[in-house]
Amino acid sequence: MTHFLMLCRAEWRKIIGNRLLMGCLIYTWPLVGIVIACILTLAFALNSEARESYVADPFRWTDIALIPWFLLNNPLGRLLLIGFSVTIFAGEYQYRTWKTILPSNPRWIMMLVKYVAMSGFIVIALTVTSFIVVAFIGFMNLIVGAPYPPTLNINTLSDFLQDYLLNASVLFFATLVVVGIGILISIITRSVLIGIIAGVFISFIEFLGIPALLAIAAGILREEWIRKLIVFVPSYNADNIVSWVNFNEPAVYFDVEPLSLTESVGILTMWLLILFGLSIFVFQYQDID
Amino acid sequence: MSSSLIIQTDALTKVFGRGRRRKVAVNELNLHIEPHQVYGFLGVNGAGKTTTLRMILGLMRPTNGRAYVFGKDIQQHPSVLKRVGAMVEGATFYPYLSGWHNLMVVGRSMNGFDAKIAEQLLEQLGIANAKRVKFRAYSTGMKQRLGIVAALLHNPDLIILDEPTNGMDPAGIREMRHFIRELAHVHGKTVFLTSHLLSEVQATCDRLAIIHQGVLRREGTLDELLNQESVIEAEVSPIERAEAVLQANWRTERFSDNTLHIYATKENTPAIVYQLANENIDIFSIKPYQLSLEEYFLREVGIEV
Numbered sequence: 001m002t003h004f005l006m007l008c009r010a011e012w013r014k015i016i017g018n019r020l021l022m023g024c025l026i027y028t029w030p031l032v033g034i035v036i037a038c039i040l041t042l043a044f045a046l047n048s049e050a051r052e053s054y055v056a057d058p059f060r061w062t063d064i065a066l067i068p069w070f071l072l073n074n075p076l077g078r079l080l081l082i083g084f085s086v087t088i089f090a091g092e093y094q095y096r097t098w099k100t101i102l103p104s105n106p107r108w109i110m111m112l113v114k115y116v117a118m119s120g121f122i123v124i125a126l127t128v129t130s131f132i133v134v135a136f137i138g139f140m141n142l143i144v145g146a147p148y149p150p151t152l153n154i155n156t157l158s159d160f161l162q163d164y165l166l167n168a169s170v171l172f173f174a175t176l177v178v179v180g181i182g183i184l185i186s187i188i189t190r191s192v193l194i195g196i197i198a199g200v201f202i203s204f205i206e207f208l209g210i211p212a213l214l215a216i217a218a219g220i221l222r223e224e225w226i227r228k229l230i231v232f233v234p235s236y237n238a239d240n241i242v243s244w245v246n247f248n249e250p251a252v253y254f255d256v257e258p259l260s261l262t263e264s265v266g267i268l269t270m271w272l273l274i275l276f277g278l279s280i281f282v283f284q285y286q287d288i289d
Numbered sequence: 290m291s292s293s294l295i296i297q298t299d300a301l302t303k304v305f306g307r308g309r310r311r312k313v314a315v316n317e318l319n320l321h322i323e324p325h326q327v328y329g330f331l332g333v334n335g336a337g338k339t340t341t342l343r344m345i346l347g348l349m350r351p352t353n354g355r356a357y358v359f360g361k362d363i364q365q366h367p368s369v370l371k372r373v374g375a376m377v378e379g380a381t382f383y384p385y386l387s388g389w390h391n392l393m394v395v396g397r398s399m400n401g402f403d404a405k406i407a408e409q410l411l412e413q414l415g416i417a418n419a420k421r422v423k424f425r426a427y428s429t430g431m432k433q434r435l436g437i438v439a440a441l442l443h444n445p446d447l448i449i450l451d452e453p454t455n456g457m458d459p460a461g462i463r464e465m466r467h468f469i470r471e472l473a474h475v476h477g478k479t480v481f482l483t484s485h486l487l488s489e490v491q492a493t494c495d496r497l498a499i500i501h502q503g504v505l506r507r508e509g510t511l512d513e514l515l516n517q518e519s520v521i522e523a524e525v526s527p528i529e530r531a532e533a534v535l536q537a538n539w540r541t542e543r544f545s546d547n548t549l550h551i552y553a554t555k556e557n558t559p560a561i562v563y564q565l566a567n568e569n570i571d572i573f574s575i576k577p578y579q580l581s582l583e584e585y586f587l588r589e590v591g592i593e594v
Contacts, residue, residue, distance in 0.1 A: 010397035017386040096381040100439065101398040103346045104370040288348040 011117035024084040029129040037136035058146040068129040069171045082199035085179045090186035174238030180275035237264040295479040296322040301354035314340040316503040329494030330483040337503040338483040374445035380436025384425035399443040410438040429456025450482040491582040501590040522578035
């Protein structure tokens with residue numbers, strides 16, 4: 001355990017020392033939040049009509065706090081995240097540093113350490129961003145004279161934390177699946193660029209194409225079951241879990257019979273385990289140059 | 290498998306590619322490296338030196354055969370490599386980190402980072418002043434030195450160095466030679482180094498092996514190797530006739546316009562003189578000749594100068 005923590009510290013040092021990598025994640029997200037708050041403040045300052053309408057129905061801090069996590073499911077957000085994650089893994093091939101750190105460490109542990117460090121950074125970055133965005137929007141509300149509901153008390157805080165943890169976890173794990181595909185491809189090809197391209201491509205297909213592609217394929221082949229394959233797609237399951245958690249009802253996708261919360265959690269977990277297992281398997285048998 | 294050996298390889302083989310692209314990089318290599326010595330691994334570029342090191346360090350899986358370090362099969366007991374420090378094919382670190390932070394990363398990836406030991410080693414290797422400089426700004430010689438510091442950081446019993454003096458100036462090479470010899474003979478470490486600088490190997494190593502096209506050609510101490518075959522050097526005229534006369538009994542090689550190398554023992558000298566004199570060939574000098582490692586190596590790998 002001590003050695004595992006030591007390895008995590010080594011990984012941490014590598015990540016924080018890489019300014020470009022940190023720029024991709026740690027600095028960009030809070031910066032985007034600050035910029036958006038500033039633009040909104042400026043817009044409200046210049047347009048009294050917009051300001052009045054906003055004051056009547058202001059942002060709720062409980063919703064604002066979740067925005068960074070929802071941005072994870074946005075194509076640009078994913079691009080940054082895939083770039084960050086793939087570089088952590090394939091950067092070792094690029095710098096030819098595996099041979100320096102790998103002897104004496106079981107390869108699966110090195111993979112696990114990277115996953116843990118990467119996840120830690122993502123969670124910290126997005127949580128910090130949540131705080132910053134909530135603070136800046138609060139500051140904006142103060143300037144434009146808007147309230148900042150809901151009132152903070154033990155009950156709201158407890159409800160918020162529960163909501164926040166559930167939503168953040170689901171969105172994070174759903175993103176981790178796409179990131180995991182990018183990581184796996186970057187390990188196979190030993191290339192940061194190919195890993196990012198693959199991750200972005202899969203992300204793009206997932207956002208725009210999979211339901212449509214499945215519907216087209218089902219139509220052409222006249223096989224209805226093809227449409228139902230949507231239930232195995234990570235983004236469907238993430239949506240389904242979010243819907244169950246927030247509204248206590250499943251997400252509706254065409255006429256596909258919805259999955260229960262447990263089934264969706266199971267499928268998402270299965271995706272993660274398969275991708276993690278494959279990364280370890282490929283890396284285990286790889287010759288390191 | 291002997292437990293007293295530091296490194297042992299049993300028919301270690303590595304094949305790259307398939308079909309027409311098939312290349313045997315290392316072919317049934319058997320190495321036996323004893324403790325507390327500097328062991329040199331000589332070979333031309335592409336001979337299979339680095340591939341062998343990679344297999345010993347578990348970075349590559351052998352196609353066949355096994356590698357043992359401290360008596361343990363490294364495939365089954367990779368943790369034994371905690372006792373090994375290595376620099377393979379140049380020092381590679383994170384270019385965006387300083388030398389010091391790179392050492393921190395490497396140390397924590399091994400047994401932990403001890404700042405005091407790191408400081409001492411940086412001082413010893415003469416790069417203490419550059420520890421805060423980013424690795425990307427290091428010269429080749431400094432990178433090599435940092436690589437050696439990283440290899441020694443966790444006080445390993447076995448140190449594997451691949452071309453350790455690459456990119457160093459003559460003074461640096463000399464300094465490094467002393468440092469490496471000290472590691473083995475003062476601190477009791479075992480050093481396994483590869484090099485294509487024959488003078489460096491000759492001055493540094495206690496024992497050496499020559500690998501060519503993936504096959505182990507010779508193995509032994511410098512004396513054992515160089516005295517395996519004695520040579521007599523004779524300055525004669527006319528050299529063509531001398532060659533014709535001697536070739537019936539001994540292998541000869543023309544060294545210069547009038548100097549012949551005769552592969553024969555010292556005891557054969559009277560017979561050689563007798564035969565040459567009988568044929569009225571002038572003998573200006575005749576004496577035993579000591580092969581240099583360079584001559585021996587080039588002959589072993591079949592390169593004519």
